[in-house]
Amino acid sequence: MPTRWADNDHYGHVNNVTYYAYFDTAVNAWLMQATGVDIRELPALGVVATTSCKYLGSISFPDDLRVGLRVTRLGRSSITYELAVFRVADGDLELAATGTFVHVYVDHATRKPVEIPDIVRTAAQALVVESASA
Numbered sequence: 179m180p181t182r183w184a185d186n187d188h189y190g191h192v193n194n195v196t197y198y199a200y201f202d203t204a205v206n207a208w209l210m211q212a213t214g215v216d217i218r219e220l221p222a223l224g225v226v227a228t229t230s231c232k233y234l235g236s237i238s239f240p241d242d243l244r245v246g247l248r249v250t251r252l253g254r255s256s257i258t259y260e261l262a263v264f265r266v267a268d269g270d271l272e273l274a275a276t277g278t279f280v281h282v283y284v285d286h287a288t289r290k291p292v293e294i295p296d297i298v299r300t301a302a303q304a305l306v307v308e309s310a311s312a
């Protein structure tokens with residue numbers, strides 16, 4: 179994932195709120211790739227319920243990033259993802275941030291929690307690992 183010109187703030191590094199956009203893009207792009215479907219057309223919508231980020235290093239435009247993703251909790255209606263953002267530097271990966279991202283699946287019309295769609299659950303099971311923080 180490349181950084182963009184507009185990601186930088188007046189301090190010359192990627193603004194803190196932009197990391198949340200990286201998380202959202204990484205999770206949803208992975209879901210679409212892993213399921214092979216447009217997730218916007220599923221019977222349930224994954225909405226963000228919780229997100230957090232711990233900043234460990236600085237990144238800026240035009241850095242190239244890699245985002246790691248794993249599932250630490252696969253519930254009835256929610257999925258907890260842990261992410262890591264790495265800056266590519268001279269072929270090495272430098273850890274820039276770690277975060278948590280929780281999707282809760284809701285009905286399109288009522289916005290009430292529903293079970294995770296089977297196609298999403300199957301894909302997410304492949305990323306389930308024991309949380310390092312547990």
